[in-house]
Amino acid sequence: MAMGRPVRLVLESSVLLEPSASAGGGGGSGEAVLRPGAEALLRPLRYSNLGVAICYPEGFLEKIASLYSFGYMSLPATSGSCSQNDLMLEWSRTSSCFYVTSTIDKSLFSELHNQNWRILYVGNECSIKDPGVFHVSRLQELLLTLATLIKREIGSSSVLVRGALPIYSTKNGLIFVPLSSELPISWQLQEVDMVLHKVTDEIVKIDPNCSVEFPKGIAFSAGMSEIIRFVEEHPDFCIIDPFENIYPLLDRQKIQQILIQLQEFGTEGKSRLRAPRSLKVDNFDDDKLDKQLAEVGLSFPLIVKPQVACGVADAHNMALVFKFEEFSNLTVPLPAVLQEYIDHGSKIFKFYVIGDKVFHAVKNSMPNASFLKSSSGGEPLTFNSLKSLPVATKEHLQQTRLQDSKLLDTTLVEEAAKFLKELLRLTIFGFDVVVQEGTGDHVIVDLNYLPSFKEVPDSEAVPAFWDAIRTTYESKRGQSHT
Structure with missing residues (x-):
């Protein structure tokens, strides 16, 4: 063939x-x-x-x-x-x-x-x-058998796992085949050269009391647990990306500690890139909470996020709090991270890192705090960031009059993306940037693994995705042969 x-x-x-x-x-x-x-x-x-x-x-x-x-x-x-x-x-x-x-x-x-x-x-x-x-x-074996036959005839291609990806070889010699949870995982992995996964989608339960000790306290699906064991027993097996490199992104407090290392980016007279000011809390009723907020320079409004960033049902249940009394009976899971709410003209810049390529897109986002407060009715504004995020209306956008990308220092953020890639040692990840009104500060407010890239055209994202996977495989294979 x-x-x-x-x-x-x-x-x-x-x-x-x-x-x-x-x-x-x-x-x-x-x-x-x-x-x-x-x-x-x-x-x-x-x-x-x-x-x-x-x-x-x-x-x-x-x-x-x-x-x-x-x-x-x-x-x-x-x-x-x-x-x-x-x-x-x-x-x-x-x-x-x-x-x-x-x-x-x-x-x-x-x-x-x-x-x-x-x-x-x-x-x-x-x-x-x-x-x-x-x-x-069994019917479940058909795709793996078919991909293996194609691979053998092509000769030099790699077989990878997971998702709606081509079984027939791509231009750079990649063959993809999904793993089946109905078959022994170890048997399937004997036929493939590399595993592409999204381990965060395979989390069954996280013990919040262990959230700062990842990977302790995490329960995975049976299939993912088997993959993790296989990789531990076969250290030369190539996986994108290593599980231990992804664990910090499950914890918003750890994400904050990563982003703080970007404080050196930006110079006087130009845009400054930074992490949002934040505070981890275990109890909203703590008598010392007001003092702790003052010590880290936090003032209202505050966005409240669960410390567990993904993998559990309520990881995206958040609240915007406008005054201290609104912490009472707040339903956001604990422990939580209190983060400054940044007025950003209702625009958010979504950055995607795929290997050595960096892409970004502009999306409508939450309105400025004054709009949100006027519609909150004196209560904290609760929402799910994946399902019910309060997005700016056309009226809000007209009033802010932010010209989408003119305030964005693309070069600055792309330099930060390359820094994060080296720091995280990840092949594929994404992060969100908002530009603070008044100061022009570029603030990274979220960091996540293997995003959807739905805002990036397939003609750009797909070749970059394939190249990144192939490059990582060749690098891993080279290391195992030295």
């Missing part, structure tokens, strides 16, 4: 439908249903860079093919079995082709084999002894 040669995949209906529905034609009775694991297979195939077609009688699966943007091959209603057609013959001349079935048809297999197709049989037993027929015991 040469690089650049298309890969075609044909899924026979017997692979996708429950046996009774598949045998009945997949749509005549109206009772056709997908077998367990079929949807988990179809979703990543949609973004795989493979040419995928479903082979079936007319009916139910035609809708499935359309839903996932696949091709389809209608079968003769009389036989209900697949056979070589003109399109499949054309594919065999121009592409590397795989046929996936749960039905043994020796004559079809022989015909496909003569046209250089590879057959993947999914089922408990396979009596066919043919080097062109590959046996896959």
Whole structure:
């Protein structure tokens, strides 16, 4: 299989439908249903860079093919079995082709084999002894088997894990395949060269009393726990990014300590980059709280954030407090971080670091404190920063009249991004910057791992993402060989 040669995949209906529905034609009775694991297979195939077609009688699966943007091959209603057609013959001349079935048809297999197709049989037993027929015991194993076959033929590519990423090799030789929690993780990791993960999405529980002692007190999903054990037992295994490098971003107090190290950025007469002033608290009723606020230079309004930054349901439940009395009965989880609220003209600058590339986008943000206070009704303003963030209205934006990026010192923030990359030793991360009205201070108010990059065009983010992964892999492999 040469690089650049298309890969075609044909899924026979017997692979996708429950046996009774598949045998009945997949749509005549109206009772056709997908077998367990079929949807988990179809979703990543949609973004795989493979040419995928479903082979079936007319009916139910035609809708499935359309839903996932696949091709389809209608079968003769009389036989209900697949056979070589003109399109499949054309594919065999121009592409590397795989046929996936749960039905043994020796004559079809022989015909496909003569046209250089590879057959993947999914089922408990396979009596066919043919080097062109590959046996896959369970549907969940199919993607890993397919990616491994593609990798072996290309030769130098790497197989990576997780997400809607191409199974067919990218321009720089990356093959992605999702891990399945229904199969032994250690068995799957024997076939891959590197793991791409978002460990923060796999957190089941965090003990807030241990939050400053990460990774102690963290419970992960069973699959992620198995990956962590595997990596600990195989220190030369490449992972993006190492778990210990990500742990500080789970704790807003630790994030604050990281950002304080940026205080040297910026010179007199130019923009200054800094962390927001903040204070960690374990109890909102502490008699010494007012004195502690004064010692660190904090004044109202204050934004109150849980110390645990992600991985738990209430990590993004926050409040804006306008006076001391509003701490009473505040529902933000403890321990918490009190942070100065910065008037920033209702604009926030989201920065994304992907390897050596830095991107940024401008988004509407929370209004200035005066607008928020006038609408709070004398109560603290509570919100979820992911779901119910109070964003400025058109009226607020017109009154602030901030010209999106003219106040942003891009060079200053990009220098800080490179500093953070070296400090954090992360390949992919993001942070948010606001520009304080009046002072022009550039304040980093949030730092997170593997953001969505949804504001960055795919034409820029995707190549940078692939390059960053490949560079990290080559660096890790070079270190293990020295």
